[in-house]
Amino acid sequence: MEEELLKENNFIELPDDSQLIRGTQNIADLGKEVDNTAPYVCIIAAAVAKKYSISTWSSDLVDYVLTGGLALYELANVRFEQAPKFEIPKISLGKDNYRVFVDYLFDGQFSDIGVEKALAHRLFSKYEIGLIVTSYYSCAVFFKNHLYYLFDSYGNNEVGLSEGPHNKGMAMFARFKNLEHLVKRIVYNKTKREMAESFKFSDFILFSIKVETIRQEALRAKGSEVMASEGGEDGMGEDENVVVKPEVKESEVLPEPRNVVG
Numbered sequence: 001m002e003e004e005l006l007k008e009n010n011f012i013e014l015p016d017d018s019q020l021i022r023g024t025q026n027i028a029d030l031g032k033e034v035d036n037t038a039p040y041v042c043i044i045a046a047a048v049a050k051k052y053s054i055s056t057w058s059s060d061l062v063d064y065v066l067t068g069g070l071a072l073y074e075l076a077n078v079r080f081e082q083a084p085k086f087e088i089p090k091i092s093l094g095k096d097n098y099r100v101f102v103d104y105l106f107d108g109q110f111s112d113i114g115v116e117k118a119l120a121h122r123l124f125s126k127y128e129i130g131l132i133v134t135s136y137y138s139c140a141v142f143f144k145n146h147l148y149y150l151f152d153s154y155g156n157n158e159v160g161l162s163e164g165p166h167n168k169g170m171a172m173f174a175r176f177k178n179l180e181h182l183v184k185r186i187v188y189n190k191t192k193r194e195m196a197e198s199f200k201f202s203d204f205i206l207f208s209i210k211v212e213t214i215r216q217e218a219l220r221a222k223g224s225e226v227m228a229s230e231g232g233e234d235g236m237g238e239d240e241n242v243v244v245k246p247e248v249k250e251s252e253v254l255p256e257p258r259n260v261v262g
Contacts, residue, residue, distance in 0.1 A: 041069025
């Protein structure tokens with residue numbers, strides 16, 4: 001952990017001992033379908049984390065994730081919650097291509113204890129990246145080099161706290177030294193966004209996200225082929241779950257962002 005914290009980075013130190021990188025916009029600046037777009041933004045955040053080391057992220061990269069998430073949402077043939085299993089055959093980030101697998105892990109009542117247990121025992125015991133989805137809030141979570149990260153695409157203030165349902169503030173990427181602080185931020189931001197609604201109880205769904213690099217030779221061999229929905233090479237479509245395979249077209253490759261450390 002200490003070695004990772006000593007690396008040159010763009011994170012700003014906050015009073016609560018967390019660290020923050022803010023974008024220059026939030027998801028609401030890109031369109032009206034905020035809650036439908038947010039899970040796709042989280043998927044792009046996972047792909048971007050595969051391409052760019054987390055310690056090198058910048059404000060430009062936060063904005064880049066928002067733009068890519070909107071593009072992916074527009075290419076998807078269903079809303080995210082309509083399918084518990086996603087396979088995205090190809091996401092192109094500059095000259096690099098990635099395949100993304102999103103799998104359902106757990107669902108339950110939203111609470112500090114419930115979320116913390118799910119992340120500790122269901123997600124981070126086996127995976128580095130996850131996605132939390134609720135009715136009005138979705139976020140991507142990461143565990144890397146003994147540090148925890150949160151990508152929140154909604155409007156947040158200068159210390160990474162939600163500005164509520166009014167969509168003010170900026171998207172942000174935050175770093176935490178322990179799971180408890182990560183969970184507290186998720187719970188606060190999610191609750192703040194729902195303040196205009198009267199929820200006595202709320203549920204959440206937890207997904208794992210796995211990102212694989214597609215070698216250029218394999219990509220050329222496959223061409224524009226999209227695997228049939230009844231099953232890919234890994235048999236992901238062999239059960240009753242719906243497998244969604246929106247393809248990012250070559251003409252819609254996301255350009256390289258300007259990502260500068262320091």
